[in-house]
Amino acid sequence: MLYLVGLGLSDETDITVKGLEIVKEASRVYLEAYTSILLVDQSVLESYYGRPIVVADREMVESNSDEILRDAQTEDVAFLVVGDPFGATTHTDLVLRARELSIPVRTVPNASILSGIGATGLQLYNFGQTVSMVFFLENWRPSSFYDRVKENRDVGLHTLLLLDIKVKEQSLENMARGRRVYEPPRYMTVGQCARQMLEVEEERGKGVYGPDSLAIGAARVGGKTEKFVAGTLKQLCDADDALGPPLHSLVLLGRRAHELERDYTREFALDKELWDRIWNSDYGKQ
Amino acid sequence: MLYLVGLGLSDETDITVKGLEIVKEASRVYLEAYTSILLVDQSVLESYYGRPIVVADREMVESNSDEILRDAQTEDVAFLVVGDPFGATTHTDLVLRARELSIPVRTVPNASILSGIGATGLQLYNFGQTVSMVFFLENWRPSSFYDRVKENRDVGLHTLLLLDIKVKEQSLENMARGRRVYEPPRYMTVGQCARQMLEVEEERGKGVYGPDSLAIGAARVGGKTEKFVAGTLKQLCDADDALGPPLHSLVLLGRRAHELERDYTREFALDKELWDRIWNSDYGKQ
Incomplete structure (x- = not known):
């Protein structure tokens, strides 16, 4: 499963309870970090989640999405997005690619600007x-x-x-x-x-x-x-x-x-x- | 303090971690229940929060807001709103009234439709x-x-x-x-x-x-x-x-x-x- 998890607008505690559970359980955790930012650093998120995070820059998401989606047919991958997951066009692309690869997708909405x-x-x-x-x-x-x-x-x-x-x-x-x-x-x-x-x-x-x-x-x-x-x-x-x-x-x-x-x-x-x-x-x- | 806490769109786990902490600590908890609904019952929220909830209907919020705001200069009152707190005009009214009473207000945003x-x-x-x-x-x-x-x-x-x-x-x-x-x-x-x-x-x-x-x-x-x-x-x-x-x-x-x-x-x-x-x-x- 690919989970698109919204992080909300401000700090590490703006994630929803549902989102936090998914992040703690996922095999891999990516953070989209080029369309918006939180007001706290990646290290704060990592220590709060108790998980390492791979920062996904624009190049990775747009040109190398298959790495993000690797084995997501059978494993859970969490893709974290500041604000709401559907704020930026890029993530629509990622979901379309997941569909092609028969990967189920779930979205965890959050606050958006x-x-x-x-x-x-x-x-x-x-x-x-x-x-x-x-x-x-x-x-x-x-x-x-x-x-x-x-x-x-x-x-x-x-x-x-x-x-x-x-x-x-x-x-x-x-x-x-x-x-x-x-x-x-x-x-x-x-x-x-x-x-x-x-x-x-x-x-x-x-x-x-x-x-x-x-x-x-x-x-x-x-x-x-x-x-x-x-x-x-x-x-x-x-x-x-x-x-x-x-x-x-x-x-x-x-x-x-x-x-x-x-x-x-x-x-x-x-x-x-x-x-x-x-x-x-x-x-x-x- | 008056806290306007967004609950998100779906169930009890869509509250943010920040919002949940506020609900657990507040003196009184109200749920606005006439502009939208969650997909779960009030009893599910109460057992999840471990707190009783007062359901605030339109009449209460529009005509009896001073009861909601009672002692909020010194106590914490949580006013829960399905979706994001600023989805409906009514809550702007409540904040304006709080300002008149010198009650500080904080908003905890969440997903909105x-x-x-x-x-x-x-x-x-x-x-x-x-x-x-x-x-x-x-x-x-x-x-x-x-x-x-x-x-x-x-x-x-x-x-x-x-x-x-x-x-x-x-x-x-x-x-x-x-x-x-x-x-x-x-x-x-x-x-x-x-x-x-x-x-x-x-x-x-x-x-x-x-x-x-x-x-x-x-x-x-x-x-x-x-x-x-x-x-x-x-x-x-x-x-x-x-x-x-x-x-x-x-x-x-x-x-x-x-x-x-x-x-x-x-x-x-x-x-x-x-x-x-x-x-x-x-x-x-x-």
Whole structure:
């Protein structure tokens, strides 16, 4: 059996009781560690589970999945995923491959940022599609997120933006020379995301949002040090210190917001007066 | 401290290790039991936790929240919610009230149907807003869901429909006579939902979807007996036997679907040939 086990959002105790039992019994335990991270190290997980863990990087999962699935027709293999197992496309691939090999699959769901973001006080019913924001490079500034955000904003819905993480990346030079030397991990911040959003609005110019649009920066959702900062996109460009360490996410508000959402989120506003003023003029419309 | 503890989707072992520790230590334990249900009885939870549970019905949570929050400034109160604590608006109210009373609040996230539905193989990025479908009555057939589905369909996104549950409801007669006699619980099925959808399309006539639109019926997501049935809305009108007992949910597909989604969902199709034919003509367009 292949078990896809969600680990939740924060630390080693966010695994479910069911998930923990599976991890303790499995023949081999893999940890997918390139689409998201927990706020604790692998060693903490290993000592908590009492089991060694093989960290599965993107290359292993995408090109060498048969090693992960080896003998899973008769043995139990646990594949651990931060958040919920179906957050990333990659795992669909792994299940399809398991089906081809006649390996039964079970999923152990867990919290995902897609529902965890409800802790902002924004209603999950008022979110449109979720989008990803990647680190811009000098010659690569993909702006398809802008079209998706526009679709949400056009009908008044909130947008959750999931922010890029880079782990085990090689510099072009090291890649060219075949050196297995990796860059330090990088996690996009709310400030970086807000700046990229405003740059793209400037380029594309459709007025999907602007510096005064309301948004909420979220850090370490579901963890003990969870933190929310509400403000305009312009304010959020400089709110990284207030938010603290990764992981960050950003929600751009939609105008269809409900007054219960206003009452709840106001608590997080950097400048409550400004928040109220913009809210009252532009938000809460059906 | 008020702890909002998510229970996940299926049985007593879907609680997180962190959540279980809180439940075992809390002074009082409440279970919100009117927006969703687990697949096991309250007595199973009580014996698993080793704690008595007070079932909190809608009236208690909405009108008598101060009883739930009593002394939570100094004691720990655990408020258990099936799925993730922020799935329903009601709990936002409870937290706002706690804030007024200077009670600190912590949330323990868990799996929600909003991410659990990823087990269909549909990509969570391709979902628009989530909508609710209520039981129609003779004189009350709210069709605002249709406008929301249209917004999703217009841009090619999937729609998750969460289906009504009725627990501890009184008949009009018993209510009028003040008799505390309750109707047996009712859970909307995929078949009922599909029929109501087609009725409303007939009334509203905007061609948002039709009998040949592709959809997936989901039952007991996250549980051992989880079951998916894929077909046209017309087929799903009669698929309740194949799906089995509650809880059910339904996903109406959007045309922007990806071929990986096709490969994965095809496995669940009632009629693979029909599924392929409609998919190839209407879906997978960007």
